Structure formats: C-alpha cells, structure tokens
Amino acid sequence: MRIILLGAPGSGKGTQAQRLAERRGIPQISTGDLLRAAVARGSELGRAAKAAMDAGRLVDDSLVLGLIRERLAEDDARGGFILDGFPRNLSQARSLDTLLAELAQPLDAVVQLEVASAELVRRISGRRSCADCGRVFNLLTAPPPTGAAAVCPKTGAPHRLFQRPDDNEATVSERLRVYEEQTRPLIDFYRARGILRSIDAQGELDAVTQRLAAALGAQTPPPPARMRKTPAARRAPHRRKASAARHRRPKARASTRPPEHRRKKTPIRAARKKRAPPRGARKSARRRPRR
Ligand code: ADP
Numbered sequence: 001m002r003i004i005l006l007g008a009p010g011s012g013k014g015t016q017a018q019r020l021a022e023r024r025g026i027p028q029i030s031t032g033d034l035l036r037a038a039v040a041r042g043s044e045l046g047r048a049a050k051a052a053m054d055a056g057r058l059v060d061d062s063l064v065l066g067l068i069r070e071r072l073a074e075d076d077a078r079g080g081f082i083l084d085g086f087p088r089n090l091s092q093a094r095s096l097d098t099l100l101a102e103l104a105q106p107l108d109a110v111v112q113l114e115v116a117s118a119e120l121v122r123r124i125s126g127r128r129s130c131a132d133c134g135r136v137f138n139l140l141t142a143p144p145p146t147g148a149a150a151v152c153p154k155t156g157a158p159h160r161l162f163q164r165p166d167d168n169e170a171t172v173s174e175r176l177r178v179y180e181e182q183t184r185p186l187i188d189f190y191r192a193r194g195i196l197r198s199i200d201a202q203g204e205l206d207a208v209t210q211r212l213a214a215a216l217g218a219q220t221p222p223p224p225a226r227m228r229k230t231p232a233a234r235r236a237p238h239r240r241k242a243s244a245a246r247h248r249r250p251k252a253r254a255s256t257r258p259p260e261h262r263r264k265k266t267p268i269r270a271a272r273k274k275r276a277p278p279r280g281a282r283k284s285a286r287r288r289p290r291r
Contacts (some may be wrong), residue, residue, distance in 0.1 A: 001027065001107055003216065004083045006186060007113030008179045009172065010120035010127070012201050012208060014136050016113065017084040019209050020216075026080040031088075033134065033189060034067045036164075053166055056174030058182065059086055065095050072103065080108075089182040093189055110190040111215050113201035113208075117176065124172050130159035137161065142205050 001024065005013040014030060021028040035053060038046035045067070049059040058064075068086055072075065087093040100106055115123075133154040137144045139161035144150060144159050152159045166175070190196040197215040201208050 001080045001108045003081070003102070003108060004087070004110040004190070005113060006110055006183070006190070006191075007201060008115065008117075008120050008183075009175045010124040011113040011115045012123070012205075013084045013113060015138075015142065015205065016201075016209060016212055017082045017256065018135065020082055020212065023213075024080070026082060027076050028082045028084055029068070029071050029086070030084040031059075031064050031067060031086040035064070038067075051290075054171070056166060056171035056178065058178060061089070061091055061095070064088075064092065065099075067270055068096070069099060072099065072105075076079065087186060090185055091190060093186055107178070107195060109216055110186075111212060112187055112198040113198060113203045113212075114198055119202055120176065121172065124167050126160040127167055131162050132160055137160065161180050 003020070004018050007013050014028075017028040017030065020026075035046070035049050039050050039053065040046070045063055049063055052059045064086065068083075072081065079191070083096075087096050123138060123141060126138045128137050128139060128144075129135065130137070130144075130152055135144075135152075135153045137159070144161065147198070150158055166172075187196065187198075199211040199215050201211075
C-alpha cells in the first residue's frame with residue numbers, strides 16, 4: 001500500500017507511521033528523519049537544510065525532492081511505503097504525482113490526522129526521541145517502557161532520549177504557522193482526488209492506531225449478523241446465490257388495470273376467508289360414512 005500521513009507537527013504522524021510500518025512490513029519514509037540524518041552526517045545537503053530546519057521553515061523543495069526520489073528508488077519501497085512529512089506544500093504534491101506516475105506506483109490513500117492546536121503544543125513539548133533507534137516517545141502521552149522492554153533494539157541498552165532542537169517554543173509556533181499556510185491546502189488537493197480519509201488523532205495511542213487501520217480498510221467493522229455468511233456459504237458462495245434466487249418470491253408486479261377496475265379486498269370477502277374451515281376438515285366433512 002502507498003500511503004501519505006498528513007497532519008500538523010505533533011499530530012502523531014511519525015509515531016503512527018512507525019507502528020503501521022511494523023505491521024504492514026513497508027518502510028516509513030520521513031523527510032524530517034532523512035534531513036536530520038543529512039544534518040548529522042554534515043553532508044552538503046545537510047548543511048543547506050539546517051538553517052531552515054532550525055528556524056521552523058520548510059527546506060527547499062528541490063533538496064527534499066532529491067531525497068525522496070532516491071529513497072523511493074530503493075528496493076524496500078517497491079512493495080509500498082508510508083510517507084511522513086512529505087509532501088508539505090502543493091508544489092511538492094505535484095512533483096510527487098509526476099514521480100509516482102514515472103514509477104507506475106499510484107497512491108492508495110492519504111490519511112489526515114486531526115488534532116486540536118492546544119494539544120499539538122502540549123504533545124511537542126513532551127516529545128523525546130531515542131538517539132540510537134530513532135523511536136519517538138512522549139513523556140506525557142507515550143512514555144518509554146520500563147523494565148525488560150525498555151532496551152533500545154539497536155544497542156541493547158536503555159533508550160538514549162533527547163529533545164529535538166526544533167521542538168522549542170519559538171520554532172514550534174513557526175512550524176504550526178507554516179503548516180496552516182502551506183500544508184493544510186493539501187487536504188483539499190487530495191480530497192478532490194477522492195483518496196483523502198480523516199481520523200480523530202486525539203486520545204489513546206492504541207485507539208488512534210486502530211482508527212488509522214480502520215481508515216485504511218484493515219479492520220472494517222463486521223457486517224450486521226443477517227448479512228454474515230454461514231461457513232457453507234463461505235465455501236460455495238455461488239451456490240448460495242443460486243438457491244437464494246430459487247427461493248426468492250417474485251416481486252409483485254404493478255397492476256396495469258386502471259385503479260377503478262382493480263379488485264378490492266372488501267370486508268365481506270376477507271371475513272369469508274376467515275370463516276372457511278381448514279382444508280383437511282372440509283375433506284372429512286364431505287366423506288360419506290362407511291356402511
Ligand atoms: P514535524 O512534522 O514535527 O514538524 P518533521 O520531522 O517532519 O517534524 O520535520 C522537521 C523539519 O524538517 C521541518 O520543520 C522542516 O524544516 C523540515 N522538513 C521536513 N519535511 C519537509 C518537507 N517535505 N519539505 C520541506 N521541509 C521539510
């Protein structure tokens with residue numbers, strides 16, 4: 001499946017993308033992570049991106065597009081992917097269209113994660129990531145596990161938590177402003193394509209994961225009991241259809257007679273029908289006594 005997760009900073013795109021990636025066995029492709037890795041490596045691209053990231057602005061489209069083009073060409077993205085943090089403006093969305101058309105890999109769904117702005121700020125202030133495995137935690141809503149489950153899968157030691165440098169108050173408010181101005185218009189862009197789904201991304205982490213799965217069709221609610229198939233019908237659905245057709249009553253046809261000539265059920269006729277003895281009883285009454 002090829003999916004975009006769309007949402008404001010702090011809406012939980014990264015966390016939900018990580019969970020979805022594990023469950024579906026497809027990679028999470030986060031432009032934020034790719035850019036942070038480039039900054040950490042000190043590559044030319046990283047150096048060019050750093051100033052914009054620190055200020056909460058968008059990094060130049062051409063740089064981000066180069067990263068995405070390279071990443072989508074990797075083997076593990078052939079079976080599907082989850083885009084997290086990309087596209088972030090209309091120009092990136094159009095470029096993605098062109099790229100995916102070249103790769104003959106159209107999008108299946110865009111899921112918008114809806115969270116109220118007060119909650120976004122609260123979440124961002126509690127966000128921490130592991131410096132080694134990159135897992136995202138939240139001291140307020142999704143703290144790292146304790147005990148045996150607490151170890152980092154990369155190092156086998158406890159997670160080394162750090163706060164992203166752009167999660168400070170000034171940068172956060174700029175990122176939220178940029179989201180409203182540049183990224184929000186993508187909601188209408190994908191809605192017009194008929195592939196947009198929106199979920200309430202507030203509340204329990206697991207509940208949001210379930211809503212996301214349902215929005216993607218993995219957990220469609222069970223059909224009402226009368227529509228559920230019996231085991232036999234499941235084995236041979238064609239037979240069920242044929243026998244159902246055989247037993248179906250023909251639909252009453254609309255009368256072609258003018259209404260004034262139609263036979264009406266008079267009270268007398270209905271009463272006569274009620275009084276008539278049952279069939280068996282009538283027969284025995286007619287039978288002559290044997291001599
Ligand atoms: P968040 O969604 O919480 O803002 P990200 O990790 O997605 O965090 O992004 C961090 C920063 O990386 C952004 O503020 C921006 O500077 C840069 N960035 C990430 N993705 C893009 C993108 N698609 N286009 C431009 N800049 C991006």
